[in-house]
Amino acid sequence: MERILVTGATGNVGFEVIRFLNRLQAPVRIVAGVRDVEKARQVFKNFAELEFVHLDFEQPDTFPQALAHIDRVFLLRPPHISNIEKYFRPFFAAMQQQHVTEVVFLSVQGAEKSKVIPHHKIEQSIKTFGFDYIFLRPGYFMQNLTTTLLHDIKQKQQIVLPAGKAKFNWIDVENISEASAMLLHKFARYKNKAYEITGYENENFYTVSRIIAETANVPVTYKNVNPLRFYRMKRREGMKRGKVLVMIMLHFLPRFQSAPHISDFYEQLTHKKPTTLKEFAAREKSRFMS
Ligand SMILES: NC(=O)c1ccc[n+]([C@@H]2O[C@H](COP(=O)([O-])OP(=O)(O)OC[C@H]3O[C@@H](n4cnc5c(N)ncnc54)[C@H](OP(=O)(O)O)[C@@H]3O)[C@@H](O)[C@H]2O)c1
Incomplete structure (x- = not known):
């Protein structure tokens, strides 16, 4: 069975991504990558099938274990981490070592235009590593x-x-997360493109x-x-x-x-x-x- 690692699992988006993935009832294992496994078990106490793994972007020694037997990653940049070279490069290197080649990255609208924002650097790094990717670029969270x-x-x-x-541009995190879950599920159909998601x-x-x-x-x-x-x-x-x-x-x-530009990607994807x-x-x- 495919295994999907969700990073940022206890946050606004990650939690909802897991909720929507769970709702899809697809034959996949969902693995929550979290800094504090015991705390996360409480947060997800109603998710019986969910697996947990210790993952801290600031502790590279957590990467190999977190990425072992993973097929696809939902990648979220924690807001306080902006040094991409220091924290994300080693994560991508670990992905490569563990033969994890597919990533859905939660980026931001306009990431392609601004070279200074961390999301731009992460997108570039993902491409440089040669992973198959989906960049989801949302507007401003409601x-x-x-x-x-x-x-x-x-x-x-x-x-x-x-x-x-x-x-x-105002977008509901629930909409972003529902789209993320669908993109993780139908990765092959949407891969190697960036999609703006807006209200x-x-x-x-x-x-x-x-x-x-x-x-x-x-x-x-x-x-x-x-x-x-x-x-x-x-x-x-x-x-x-x-x-x-x-x-x-x-x-x-x-x-x-x-x-901001308004996109109808959410409606195209979900018909809602x-x-x-x-x-x-x-x-x-x-x-x-x-
Ligand atoms: N806000 C907006 O309008 C907006 C718009 C577009 C894009 N974005 C992007 O969305 C992302 C934020 O998403 P969010 O609102 O879901 O974030 P959030 O609610 O702040 O959640 C952050 C998540 O990252 C985890 N985390 C923190 N430090 C970590 C570390 N060192 N290693 C591993 N995990 C760590 C946190 O886990 P703990 O429980 O351990 O703290 C938490 O699960 C950012 O990249 C932001 O730029 C935001």
Whole structure:
């Protein structure tokens, strides 16, 4: 039976990828690559068939065991890891040694254009190693609203960002993960191409706050701040320097870029429409309440 290793398994995307893979009921073994196996067993306590293996991108000695008898990898770059040469090259070398040749990589929309972002470097490295690949390039996660931005929404009824009126493409992690599971399953049909996966809405944070306020009945508003003020504010709140800088880059730079491209790949693949912001706000309503 084929064996698929899912990295980032306990995170937003990885968890959902495993849930959707499980739902496909395909004849595959799913292996969760995790830093803490005992913790992961709790997270996945309802997934009886799931296997676990210790995998830490910062500990190369975990690679051979994690990749043994694996046919295909779902690869996710943990957000804090940006030194690709140091952490991902050895992982790819281990893949090669273990004869693992197929990888679905969760990249990001626009990765092909920006040479400095880690996803670009990972895509290039995967090609250089000669693996068969699928690059899935998503837009901006709706789940940023229920993770990184949730504290301000609940405590201050505000979304505070240096994003001005920049428009982001909003995509539900559930849609990304469902597509990932299908691509892992039908790898041969889709391999050696990159696919953008987006929702159908490009919206700015003024509109998104209004949608949350109206749909989830929470009086949230958007407060635009300049990058320096944002930096000071988040540092005072205890956010790590690196994370604040990444947030500034992610939210400030789009002010100078055109609106993201909209792709219908999710609909082509699943014959379903991607989640709308209104549907997302209704589904996650209870999480926005203070
Ligand atoms: N947010 C967006 O709008 C957006 C848009 C496009 C692309 N992306 C990309 O999506 C990815 C983030 O996905 P996500 O939201 O699912 O991430 P996440 O929820 O932060 O999860 C990160 C996962 O990586 C694991 N991890 C952390 N450090 C690790 C290490 N050293 N070795 C092995 N595993 C490790 C974590 O496991 P533990 O449980 O052990 O911590 C967790 O399972 C990033 O590459 C990001 O650039 C994000």
